[in-house]
Amino acid sequence: MGRKTWFDDDGMKKGEWTAEEDQKLVAYINEHGLCDWRSLPERAGLQRGGKSCRLRWLNYLRPGIRRGKFTPQEEEAIIKLHAVLGNRWAAIAKKMENRTDNDIKNHWNSCLKKRLSKNGIDPMTHEPIINxxxxxxxxxxxxxxxxxxxxxxxxxxxxxxxxxxxxxxxxxxxxxxxxxxxxxxxxxxxxxxxxxxxxxxxxxxxxxxxxxxxxxxxxxxxxxxxxxxxxxxxxxxxxxxxxxxxxxxxxxxxxxx
DNA sequence: AATCATGTCAACCGCAGTGCG
DNA sequence: CCGCACTGCGGTTGACATGAT
Structure with missing residues (x-):
């Protein structure tokens, strides 16, 4: 799943990452560590922007990332943290074990928000929905x-x-x-x-x-x-x-x- | 079986904050 | 102080998966 690949005006590849690109990025970071994202793609032999590489690493390739279904405990934690922190996904992610901000944000927007609304709770204020x-x-x-x-x-x-x-x-x-x-x-x-x-x-x-x-x-x-x-x-x-x-x-x- | 609606998730975009010359 | 480059963050999009009709 993902977006089709295409090239922007600067010749930068966009869209879905291939296994080969992942491998190049991981190999480079394992060997040289995290450094300047801007120059990294060229040095790693990737036709990508630094931003794209950073995102791919942080949200997908970084070691220790938990993926897949959220447990009820995790969902409860997200709801509680959201009640305190609001839409500060990065801050919420820091409090969760090995979940990315993107993952948490996606799960909130696609699932938890609707579930709260369904249960009569305003997902933004975490209060019962009354006027x-x-x-x-x-x-x-x-x-x-x-x-x-x-x-x-x-x-x-x-x-x-x-x-x-x-x-x-x-x-x-x-x-x-x-x-x-x-x-x-x-x-x-x-x-x-x-x-x-x-x-x-x-x-x-x-x-x-x-x-x-x-x-x-x-x-x-x-x-x-x-x-x-x-x-x-x-x-x-x-x-x-x-x-x-x-x-x-x-x-x-x-x-x- | 076909179509539509909804869910999922990877990735992009734009903006704000920060550091540096 | 200012402008530029870079980084990080949150919102949004797009494509595929899945379920309902």
């Missing part, structure tokens, strides 16, 4: 002191369709705002699928009484800070400045990835 928002945003003048009468809009810091990054940020913020800074706690938060969900009411505002997960806290992203309302007492909240959230998020991300 709502994951990241809550607000404008300062519209935000009252009580979360129950808070009027929220979707046009301040984040789009109304939360990206994987926004979800990640929300989870990070939950951990940071909770003032429990140890990394194990943060990692648990990142790997926990349950995050605050807020339903939109008829007026386009948000109701806080429709969230998933009893122990989850309710986050408000305001202009200069993140407010974390306690589940135990809806009148009580803690604030964390954006700068602090961003700084600590960076540190956590550095540690994790």
């Amino acid at each position: 709502n928002l994951t990241v809550t945003t607000t404008n300062e003048e519209e935000c009252g002191s009580s979360p129950t009468n808070t009027s929220l809009t979707t046009e301040s810091h984040f789009s109304s369709s939360p990206s994987g990054s926004a979800c990640l940020l929300n989870k990070l913020a939950a951990g940071i705002a909770s003032r429990q800074h140890d990394l194990d706690r943060i990692k648990n938060i990142l790997l926990d699928r349950k995050i605050t969900i807020n339903d939109q009411d008829e007026e386009g505002g948000l109701r806080r009484d429709q969230k998933i997960g009893e122990e989850d806290d309710f986050l408000i992203w305001d202009d200069g800070e993140v407010r974390r309302y306690m589940d135990t007492d809806p009148m009580e909240y803690e604030t964390t400045p954006y700068d602090s959230v961003l700084y600590e998020s960076t540190q956590i991300l550095d540690y994790l990835f």
